[in-house]
Amino acid sequence: MKSVTVNQNIIDLEYAVRGPIPQRAAKLKQQGKNIIPCNIGNPQALGQKPITFYREVLSLLENPNIIEREKYLYQNPINKFDNISNHAINVSEKLLTTMETGLGAYTDSKGQYFIRESVAKFIDKRDSINSSKSYLQSNPDNVFLTDGASEGAKAVLELLISDKNDGIMIPIPQYPLYSATIKRCGGTQINYYPNEDNDWALNKEILEDSLQKAKYHKIDVKAIVVINPANPTGAILDSSSIMQVIDFAEENGLSIIADEVYQENLYGGEFISFAKAINNRKIPLFSLHSASKGYYGECGQRGGYLEVRNPPKINNSEIPFINLLFKLSSVNLCSNTIGQALVYLMVNPPQKGTDAFDIFTKEKRTILDDLFNKATLIRNSFKNMDGMECFGKIGALYLFPRLNKLPDNSNDFDYCMSLLEETGLCVVNGSGFGQKAGTHHLRIAFLPSIESLKNVLPSWTEFHNKYVNQ
Amino acid sequence: MKSVTVNQNIIDLEYAVRGPIPQRAAKLKQQGKNIIPCNIGNPQALGQKPITFYREVLSLLENPNIIEREKYLYQNPINKFDNISNHAINVSEKLLTTMETGLGAYTDSKGQYFIRESVAKFIDKRDSINSSKSYLQSNPDNVFLTDGASEGAKAVLELLISDKNDGIMIPIPQYPLYSATIKRCGGTQINYYPNEDNDWALNKEILEDSLQKAKYHKIDVKAIVVINPANPTGAILDSSSIMQVIDFAEENGLSIIADEVYQENLYGGEFISFAKAINNRKIPLFSLHSASKGYYGECGQRGGYLEVRNPPKINNSEIPFINLLFKLSSVNLCSNTIGQALVYLMVNPPQKGTDAFDIFTKEKRTILDDLFNKATLIRNSFKNMDGMECFGKIGALYLFPRLNKLPDNSNDFDYCMSLLEETGLCVVNGSGFGQKAGTHHLRIAFLPSIESLKNVLPSWTEFHNKYVNQ
Numbered sequence: 001m002k003s004v005t006v007n008q009n010i011i012d013l014e015y016a017v018r019g020p021i022p023q024r025a026a027k028l029k030q031q032g033k034n035i036i037p038c039n040i041g042n043p044q045a046l047g048q049k050p051i052t053f054y055r056e057v058l059s060l061l062e063n064p065n066i067i068e069r070e071k072y073l074y075q076n077p078i079n080k081f082d083n084i085s086n087h088a089i090n091v092s093e094k095l096l097t098t099m100e101t102g103l104g105a106y107t108d109s110k111g112q113y114f115i116r117e118s119v120a121k122f123i124d125k126r127d128s129i130n131s132s133k134s135y136l137q138s139n140p141d142n143v144f145l146t147d148g149a150s151e152g153a154k155a156v157l158e159l160l161i162s163d164k165n166d167g168i169m170i171p172i173p174q175y176p177l178y179s180a181t182i183k184r185c186g187g188t189q190i191n192y193y194p195n196e197d198n199d200w201a202l203n204k205e206i207l208e209d210s211l212q213k214a215k216y217h218k219i220d221v222k223a224i225v226v227i228n229p230a231n232p233t234g235a236i237l238d239s240s241s242i243m244q245v246i247d248f249a250e251e252n253g254l255s256i257i258a259d260e261v262y263q264e265n266l267y268g269g270e271f272i273s274f275a276k277a278i279n280n281r282k283i284p285l286f287s288l289h290s291a292s293k294g295y296y297g298e299c300g301q302r303g304g305y306l307e308v309r310n311p312p313k314i315n316n317s318e319i320p321f322i323n324l325l326f327k328l329s330s331v332n333l334c335s336n337t338i339g340q341a342l343v344y345l346m347v348n349p350p351q352k353g354t355d356a357f358d359i360f361t362k363e364k365r366t367i368l369d370d371l372f373n374k375a376t377l378i379r380n381s382f383k384n385m386d387g388m389e390c391f392g393k394i395g396a397l398y399l400f401p402r403l404n405k406l407p408d409n410s411n412d413f414d415y416c417m418s419l420l421e422e423t424g425l426c427v428v429n430g431s432g433f434g435q436k437a438g439t440h441h442l443r444i445a446f447l448p449s450i451e452s453l454k455n456v457l458p459s460w461t462e463f464h465n466k467y468v469n470q
Numbered sequence: 471m472k473s474v475t476v477n478q479n480i481i482d483l484e485y486a487v488r489g490p491i492p493q494r495a496a497k498l499k500q501q502g503k504n505i506i507p508c509n510i511g512n513p514q515a516l517g518q519k520p521i522t523f524y525r526e527v528l529s530l531l532e533n534p535n536i537i538e539r540e541k542y543l544y545q546n547p548i549n550k551f552d553n554i555s556n557h558a559i560n561v562s563e564k565l566l567t568t569m570e571t572g573l574g575a576y577t578d579s580k581g582q583y584f585i586r587e588s589v590a591k592f593i594d595k596r597d598s599i600n601s602s603k604s605y606l607q608s609n610p611d612n613v614f615l616t617d618g619a620s621e622g623a624k625a626v627l628e629l630l631i632s633d634k635n636d637g638i639m640i641p642i643p644q645y646p647l648y649s650a651t652i653k654r655c656g657g658t659q660i661n662y663y664p665n666e667d668n669d670w671a672l673n674k675e676i677l678e679d680s681l682q683k684a685k686y687h688k689i690d691v692k693a694i695v696v697i698n699p700a701n702p703t704g705a706i707l708d709s710s711s712i713m714q715v716i717d718f719a720e721e722n723g724l725s726i727i728a729d730e731v732y733q734e735n736l737y738g739g740e741f742i743s744f745a746k747a748i749n750n751r752k753i754p755l756f757s758l759h760s761a762s763k764g765y766y767g768e769c770g771q772r773g774g775y776l777e778v779r780n781p782p783k784i785n786n787s788e789i790p791f792i793n794l795l796f797k798l799s800s801v802n803l804c805s806n807t808i809g810q811a812l813v814y815l816m817v818n819p820p821q822k823g824t825d826a827f828d829i830f831t832k833e834k835r836t837i838l839d840d841l842f843n844k845a846t847l848i849r850n851s852f853k854n855m856d857g858m859e860c861f862g863k864i865g866a867l868y869l870f871p872r873l874n875k876l877p878d879n880s881n882d883f884d885y886c887m888s889l890l891e892e893t894g895l896c897v898v899n900g901s902g903f904g905q906k907a908g909t910h911h912l913r914i915a916f917l918p919s920i921e922s923l924k925n926v927l928p929s930w931t932e933f934h935n936k937y938v939n940q
Binding site: 001002003004008011044055056060066078082101102103104105106148150158160161162176181184253255282297298300310312314327328334336337338 | 471472473474475477478480481483485510512513514515518520522525526528529530532533535536538539542548551552554571572573574575576618620621628629630631632646650651654655692725753754767769770772780782783784785786787789791794797798800801802803805806808809
């Protein structure tokens with residue numbers, strides 16, 4: 001058999017979230033060790049319950065045959081069983097009528113139009129926009145429904161990057177989807193460094209510094225990626241940081257890629273969308289959102305969207321940018337229809353007055369409170385860990401503490417691997433996301449049950465103080 | 471706003487199936503014209519009913535809360551409503567136990583292991599393999615669950631192609647996923663031409679001829695794509711053609727990419743999988759299958775798989791080929807879980823003795839008979855169309871007749887556009903798939919209801935004879 005040379009970009013790309021440490025954890029689990037998996041933002045794998053209303057609707061969409069029976073049962077309940085909510089029945093019927101062809105057919109490549117319309121309305125409402133003349137309203141034609149948010153990010157990067165002379169600015173640390181996709185597309189990753197000690201804030205100097213280095217290497221910087229609330233740091237970006245990114249992008253003709261999938265995961269800070277902050281300024285903006293995070297947590301169902309505003313003008317073609325994105329989505333045929341339906345539900349939560357409202361509200365509150373409690377519990381335990389420091393208003397599903405003290409010849413990878421071996425706690429080393437040279441971190445997703453965290457935190461603290469003082 | 475230069479490969483790529491003619495059809499439909507959409511293999515958009523058993527299971531997986539009630543109702547039926555089959559309840563419970571985390575969690579990047587195991591068993595059973603020592607059994611570790619089959623094809627091409635010196639042989643005509651993806655990856659498309667007049671058969675000379683041309687242009691050919699049953703021609707490849715492709719690939723050290731998504735759509739020919747035909751020969755094979763076609767027709771739910779055998783050795787890395795594919799799938803996190811579950815159901819049809827068996831068998835038979843009848847009806851009508859000729863044993867969801875007679879200054883694109891304007895029948899021009907220079911074709915998907923076809927065929931025949939004789 002002849003051997004082949006394969007695409008070097010794929011050989012080179014790295015994806016730590018599913019890298020050596022989680023792979024070792026999987027092995028240990030097979031051997032019967034109790035693993036506390038804090039390496040990935042996968043809430044339902046760790047016991048988070050899905051929102052009942054979502055699942056009722058998705059279930060009826062998959063099997064519309066039972067809708068009439070559900071109506072009957074709603075009127076004639078069987079004593080010992082709960083019924084599917086009337087609101088779920090109504091919404092399912094409405095969706096099936098609007099979708100015409102149900103879940104089994106390919107949709108428009110961008111996704112069902114009425115769902116894109118709903119997304120646009122949701123964005124305008126979220127950003128509290130009245131119909132002021134100056135504000136640019138969201139346009140359903142510029143909304144793409146995608147298999148999770150990753151697919152949207154990849155499409156934009158693939159379009160913007162032609163070769164290694166094209167640069168994309170990404171925060172360090174970052175979610176490795178970005179470094180991996182830039183590598184995969186053959187572009188150049190340009191690092192910028194949020195100020196950790198100032199709660200990971202940004203300012204013009206930080207951004208300029210990064211851009212100047214790129215220019216020195218003759219890199220044409222196309223866009224800046226901002227993740228807010230951030231993955232892996234969990235930090236929420238303040239208004240001043242956001243405005244300075246926008247000014248910077250405008251001055252330098254950059255597009256902004258705003259990864260806002262954690263916009264509902266806020267525990268002490270305020271979320272300001274880039275769409276709202278840009279207002280009517282003519283800066284190309286690609287915003288990403290997803291049904292995988294927030295209180296929804298439906299990672300496996302792969303629902304997400306990409307919204308584009310002020311699509312950039314193109315030098316080397318007459319084809320509008322949106323049409324090129326459409327071409328890319330056409331080759332994929334369409335995103336999965338359950339994911340599309342879930343995005344619809346995400347942007348249309350049950351309203352007061354419907355029978356689904358109370359339980360929905362309670363479930364949402366429980367999930368978010370639980371996340372807040374777990375984040376607080378872990379963050380408080382850092383106080384007892386020698387040289388462990390954690391910055392930023394807490395958002396997303398992660399804490400990203402800095403290991404100020406480590407023995408010589410050790411690093412955060414070794415630390416995390418030893419932590420796993422000794423305690424079963426699986427976290428990801430900071431170097432997997434990138435970090436300022438000479439610093440060491442870890443990312444912990446605060447998703448396992450509060451009981452299992454209460455169990456493991458003392459062993460972690462003990463491990464830590466022994467490890468760093470060895 | 472600064473304008474940007476975007477990736478030329480994406481500007482250049484074409485995707486006719488959702489190109490100008492279908493776009494015009496969508497406009498006409500908006501204006502109230504009756505459109506018969508034969509441009510895309512999207513069965514449920516055209517009234518094909520989903521398989522009841524699949525939907526029952528998927529529905530219960532989305533809402534496990536109702537399973538206990540369904541059991542109760544099975545024992546205590548309500549007079550006027552059908553129950554969910556007992557088999558669906560059992561399978562759902564089994565799946566939920568095995569999946570542990572339900573549909574809401576990210577799975578292993580390759581997909582749930584037990585589903586990959588099921589796929590491997592299905593392949594071995596399909597190919598009637600007893601455990602003979604020499605035969606290479608399917609390996610679940612080399613199975614990847616994907617969002618439809620397209621995703622698998624893209625991953626393989628992305629790995630095999632480094633730059634424009636890398637060539638991929640594809641049949642002409644072909645499904646534009648391949649030309650588009652090769653373009654997108656920056657590789658070179660190497661055409662080979664199945665012999666239309668001999669029912670689109672292949673032989674060594676055809677393949678050698680194509681390879682020599684590539685070598686003359688210093689192209690390093692990496693793989694050959696075969697689509698069987700074929701899209702767009704609908705032809706089923708005979709055993710001799712398949713063996714000659716295999717010999718050719720072996721002699722020249724090529725990988726085979728076998729797109730076998732239409733393996734259940736056979737109306738007069740036999741399907742021979744490449745896995746079976748290769749047997750224990752050490753030829754790298756990438757086989758694709760999907761829940762979108764066959765009698766399943768669940769396009770929107772995006773379930774598919776890629777099976778790899780004899781993964782090629784790699785020159786420029788120590789990392790095994792399978793691990794590189796795994797890395798790519800990691801960046802995508804995982805394919806959607808409903809699609810994964812559907813693949814499980816596809817490879818585990820209800821068996822005799824279960825209460826779902828009879829209705830499943832009837833539904834399957836009805837769908838396939840209906841497709842056969844529609845294909846036959848259309849193909850027979852070609853006899854009344856001047857210079858219309860159609861070759862090949864019918865498979866897949868398509869016919870691809872040749873327009874032997876066209877007025878000067880016309881071509882198949884003009885023909886199809888006029889056909890749409892005059893009759894509302896939307897088909898795709900052969901040039902959208904590639905065709906031998908100087909020939910003209912169209913692709914018609916035989917999916918609309920037999921009534922609507924019976925309605926439109928006389929107008930088409932009339933249009934045709936007038937058009938070609940103008």
